[in-house]
Amino acid sequence: MEVIKAENLTRSYGGNVVVDGVDLDVREGQILGFVGPNGAGKTTTWSMLTGVLNPTSGTVHLLGRPIDINDTKLKQQLGIVPDHSVMFESLTGEELLLSYARIYGLSREDAGQRTDEALSVFDLEDAARRPITTYSHGMRKKIRLAAATLHAPRVLFLDEPFEGMDALSARTVMSILQQMAEQGAAIFLTSHMLDYVERVSTHIAVIRDGKVLLSCSREEFRELPAAEGEDGAGRLENLILSISRRERFSRLSWIGSRSAT
Amino acid sequence: MAPIGKPGSRADLLLTLARLVLPDAVRRSKQPLAVAIFVAILFLVFATVATLGLLPAIFAIESDALRRNLLSLIACSVTAIALLSQVLLRAPVTWLLDLEDLLRLPVGFRDLYGLRFALSTIGYWLPVLGPAGVYLTVARSGGVSGAPITLLAIVSLVWVFGRTAAILSLLVNRPVEGKLGALAIVAIVAACQGAIMLGVLAFGGEIASEGLTQAIEESAVLGGLGYAPPGLVAAIVHQPGPSASNLARLGGLMAVLGVLAVLENRLLLRGYLERPGGDRRTASGSLPLARLLRKAKRLTPTGVLTLVEIECLLRLKPARLVLALVLGTSLVVVPTAGGFAVGPAALFAIFLNDFRIGKQPPTCHVWRESLALPFPVRRIFNAPGRAMNVVIVFAIAFILGLTPLEWFGWQFFFVAVFLMLAGFLMAAATYGLVQLRWPQRNEGFLHDPDGPRLGAAVVAAHLVGLPGALSFLLWVLLERQRVTPLTAGIIAVAVLLLAVAAAYASRRRQRRLLATRGRELLLKDPSH
Numbered sequence: 001m002e003v004i005k006a007e008n009l010t011r012s013y014g015g016n017v018v019v020d021g022v023d024l025d026v027r028e029g030q031i032l033g034f035v036g037p038n039g040a041g042k043t044t045t046w047s048m049l050t051g052v053l054n055p056t057s058g059t060v061h062l063l064g065r066p067i068d069i070n071d072t073k074l075k076q077q078l079g080i081v082p083d084h085s086v087m088f089e090s091l092t093g094e095e096l097l098l099s100y101a102r103i104y105g106l107s108r109e110d111a112g113q114r115t116d117e118a119l120s121v122f123d124l125e126d127a128a129r130r131p132i133t134t135y136s137h138g139m140r141k142k143i144r145l146a147a148a149t150l151h152a153p154r155v156l157f158l159d160e161p162f163e164g165m166d167a168l169s170a171r172t173v174m175s176i177l178q179q180m181a182e183q184g185a186a187i188f189l190t191s192h193m194l195d196y197v198e199r200v201s202t203h204i205a206v207i208r209d210g211k212v213l214l215s216c217s218r219e220e221f222r223e224l225p226a227a228e229g230e231d232g233a234g235r236l237e238n239l240i241l242s243i244s245r246r247e248r249f250s251r252l253s254w255i256g257s258r259s260a261t
Numbered sequence: 262m263a264p265i266g267k268p269g270s271r272a273d274l275l276l277t278l279a280r281l282v283l284p285d286a287v288r289r290s291k292q293p294l295a296v297a298i299f300v301a302i303l304f305l306v307f308a309t310v311a312t313l314g315l316l317p318a319i320f321a322i323e324s325d326a327l328r329r330n331l332l333s334l335i336a337c338s339v340t341a342i343a344l345l346s347q348v349l350l351r352a353p354v355t356w357l358l359d360l361e362d363l364l365r366l367p368v369g370f371r372d373l374y375g376l377r378f379a380l381s382t383i384g385y386w387l388p389v390l391g392p393a394g395v396y397l398t399v400a401r402s403g404g405v406s407g408a409p410i411t412l413l414a415i416v417s418l419v420w421v422f423g424r425t426a427a428i429l430s431l432l433v434n435r436p437v438e439g440k441l442g443a444l445a446i447v448a449i450v451a452a453c454q455g456a457i458m459l460g461v462l463a464f465g466g467e468i469a470s471e472g473l474t475q476a477i478e479e480s481a482v483l484g485g486l487g488y489a490p491p492g493l494v495a496a497i498v499h500q501p502g503p504s505a506s507n508l509a510r511l512g513g514l515m516a517v518l519g520v521l522a523v524l525e526n527r528l529l530l531r532g533y534l535e536r537p538g539g540d541r542r543t544a545s546g547s548l549p550l551a552r553l554l555r556k557a558k559r560l561t562p563t564g565v566l567t568l569v570e571i572e573c574l575l576r577l578k579p580a581r582l583v584l585a586l587v588l589g590t591s592l593v594v595v596p597t598a599g600g601f602a603v604g605p606a607a608l609f610a611i612f613l614n615d616f617r618i619g620k621q622p623p624t625c626h627v628w629r630e631s632l633a634l635p636f637p638v639r640r641i642f643n644a645p646g647r648a649m650n651v652v653i654v655f656a657i658a659f660i661l662g663l664t665p666l667e668w669f670g671w672q673f674f675f676v677a678v679f680l681m682l683a684g685f686l687m688a689a690a691t692y693g694l695v696q697l698r699w700p701q702r703n704e705g706f707l708h709d710p711d712g713p714r715l716g717a718a719v720v721a722a723h724l725v726g727l728p729g730a731l732s733f734l735l736w737v738l739l740e741r742q743r744v745t746p747l748t749a750g751i752i753a754v755a756v757l758l759l760a761v762a763a764a765y766a767s768r769r770r771q772r773r774l775l776a777t778r779g780r781e782l783l784l785k786d787p788s789h
Contacts, residue, residue: 052364054534069534070369080365088281102277103366 001028002064003155003186004049009058011044011210018044020210021058024188026203031177031187033201035194037240041210042190043083043159049188050080050157062155076104079153081144083160093135093143094119094128097150104151111150118146121172137164145173149180156180158189162196174200194236206239214239274368275376282363282380304388312392320401327474329499330483336491340418343386344426361533370533374526381423382416390419403501410507414497417514421490424521431528490517679753683760 004026011019019041026032036042047053049060051067060067065074088096097118101111119128122142127135132143141164148156156177162170170193177187177200191197197204198218205215214221222235319335322328360373394415402411477483486492493510501507 050365052361052533069364070371072367072369072372075365075367078365078367082362082365091281099277099281103274103368105274105367 002026003028003030003062004032004188005061006045006049007059009045009048009060010056011041011048011053012056018210019048019055022207022210022212024049024205024212024215026186026188028184028186029181030203031181031189031201032203032205033197033236034188034190034205034207035192035197035236035240036207038192040207042207044210045207046157046159046188046190050078051075076151077154079148079151079156081141081148081156081158081161083163089132092129092131093124093139096132096143097147100147101150106151114150118150121176122146123169123172138166138169141165142169142173145176149176152180152183152185154185156185156187158187158191160191160193161189162191162193170196194240198236204236271372275372278363278366278368278373279376279380282376283383301388305392308389309392312396316393316396316401324478327478329487329496330477330480332495332499333483333487333492334477336418336495337486337489339390340422340491343389343422344429360529364533370530374529377427378420378423378522381427382419386419386422397498401498401501403503407502407507410503410511411497411501414494414507414511414514417511417518418490418494421514421518421521424518424525428521428525428528431525431532488513490514679750679757683753683757 002025004024006022006024009019009022009024010017022041022045024032024034024045034042034045044053048055049062049067051060051069062074063077065071068074088099091099094115097115098111101114106114119125122145124139124142124146127139132140135143141161145158145161148158158177161173165173174196177189181187181202189197189201201218203215203217204221206213216224221239224235224239315335319328319331322331360370360377363373364370394412397415398408398412402408487496490513493514497507497510
């Protein structure tokens with residue numbers, strides 16, 4: 001079943017086209033890694049898919065229904081983890097999760113049980129009773145991810161989920177994403193942490209200048225003739241480098257120079 | 262968490278969200294809850310005093326036209342001042358809560374807008390105008406049958422006010438607002454002059470002007486303002502009761518409210534669903550210092566310090582709001598207190614300017630910047646420092662000079678100004694040393710458990726008040742002719758010179774501290 005479907009998605013500001021005719025299709029059990037260089041249009045696409053930004057043209061359907069900010073039934077089946085969010089940071093981590101569980105309509109018993117488990121799995125037990133304002137960047141990511149998954153959503157959107165996370169936390173997140181996909185959830189994630197994206201995604205789409213240049217399964221991607229391992233980079237990183245405009249690493253002329261400034 | 266309703270129900274969802282967004286809105290205001298409560302109580306006290314002093318006196322005025330126009334003038338002035346404060350100073354209010362994050366939750370935009378609308382009944386207006394609302398509903402509603410109309414009219418006005426402020430906030434480019442903040446101080450203080458004149462008239466004091474009374478009574482503009490939303494409320498309380506005209510006025514208010522709500526709704530939808538996400542974060546209030554520093558071709562310590570001063574002042578939104586409103590209400594007593602009001606009002610302004618809630622004080626910024634940027638620290642001790650305080654002193658003194666009061670003479674004016682300058686110099690010098698001695702992040706007096714630092718800061722604050730007390734004493738002595746103007750002037754100059762010497766010594770001491778322990782202090786400061 002097509003869970004996330006975008007057709008000819010376009011967004012422009014004035015004359016500047018940021019996203020240009022993007023088509024996407026994510027099915028049950030798939031994890032789509034949406035990658036591209038800075039300013040390629042990833043977050044704009046992500047915002048349109050989650051319904052917080054209107055497309056200039058094109059359509060978005062989630063679970064077969066057009067996205068609508070007033071469709072609460074549909075939104076109850078979504079989990080959204082934005083890159084930056086400052087919401088409810090005066091609460092403790094535990095309070096936030098309990099509140100989210102309530103907002104998503106879980107019973108008190110389920111809310112308590114899932115909150116405890118999420119805090120344990122994301123290694124936030126010690127910080128559970130501290131205000132979120134005291135959390136590090138990585139901890140905030142984890143608490144947001146925990147909040148977005150409490151209600152076992154059928155569609156999960158993540159914007160830079162691995163940013164600021166240590167290796168163990170990132171591995172935990174990947175494991176949870178894979179578990180959710182196995183249970184039939186469709187996951188859309190954008191990230192610059194290309195190694196993690198390559199490992200966790202079942203499908204990969206590459207965007208540049210607002211256009212999707214490549215969209216394929218992980219298996220198809222691995223058969224691409226992109227250089228592997230050059231400069232210690234992974235396959236996906238090399239692909240991104242190869243499609244970027246600046247195809248060589250820049251160097252600073254004065255580094256290594258001993259002349260006085 | 263106590264259950265509110267059936268889990269998952271719409272009511273439960275909205276009540277849960279309402280419970281969550283309120284403390285969050287407080288947090289986003291960067292203002293500790295205890296400080297917010299303190300400020301609210303302060304407002305409440307002043308507003309109660311002003312209400313009980315002013316409104317009964319106005320209702321006692323015999324002339325019908327004068328009474329009606331005065332009520333319109335008060336209602337429109339208070340609303341205009343409050344609008345200016347809310348929009349330009351960006352006072353933290355719940356109806357500015359960011360819907361963007363909430364829109365991702367399983368709750369519709371319409372419900373969120375309803376929540377925002379409902380929460381707009383809670384805010385600064387409550388302690389500021391609440392006492393007046395209670396007084397008018399209880400004492401000026403023409404009996405039990407008229408009370409609902411009066412109450413509904415007042416609440417409608419609050420909603421109209423909230424919608425108007427929200428629309429203006431959505432239309433005005435927010436970064437621009439911060440730059441206008443300093444101008445807003447002067448504008449608000451100037452607007453408070455209306456309140457002073459009204460107080461003079463209402464109390465029927467010795468200096469009540471017949472010309473002014475006649476002008477208000479016959480003013481066509483004020484007659485026209487009677488049809489604006491605040492004027493409609495004024496008209497209802499002027500002739501209270503369940504009459505057809507009052508119901509028509511209430512209907513007019515509701516119609517205005519409806520139009521504004523639709524407009525706000527459309528603007529919000531456009532704002533949240535049509536703009537790129539990054540732009541919305543500017544609402545947190547980016548300040549121009551970093552941008553200016555980046556653009557500046559040549560940086561001097563004095564220039565940086567001036568920028569730091571301006572930035573600190575721009576950050577004082579809650580304090581500026583307190584200043585404006587408290588000043589506005591407290592100056593009503595000017596006619597009875599005479600020239601004495603100059604000293605306390607200006608000192609209060611200085612105190613509030615120094616009362617930097619949850620912000621690092623300027624000197625802390627100064628030595629941080631000096632260590633982070635490539636310029637020497639040697640000139641920091643002769644920095645202008647707190648220049649805006651001086652501006653405030655003179656602005657208030659000037660504005661008070663324009664009030665229709667019996668002039669207390671240039672001698673006392675300069676004595677008061679000298680003493681106030683001395684006070685702020687001494688306080689600034691002490692603050693500087695306090696900040697270097699205890700360079701922890703400043704969380705405001707009420708939230709700072711560090712005993713010695715708190716004590717030193719309180720002493721520093723009170724140093725401002727000492728010359729104020731001396732100013733008052735000299736004024737009393739002058740009035741009773743126990744001291745000549747010349748002697749008072751000599752005393753003032755001497756105190757000022759002593760303060761300058763103290764400030765100079767403090768700056769030297771700060772310079773030595775920076776030279777020897779600057780980097781160590783920087784590393785110890787957890788806020789960096």
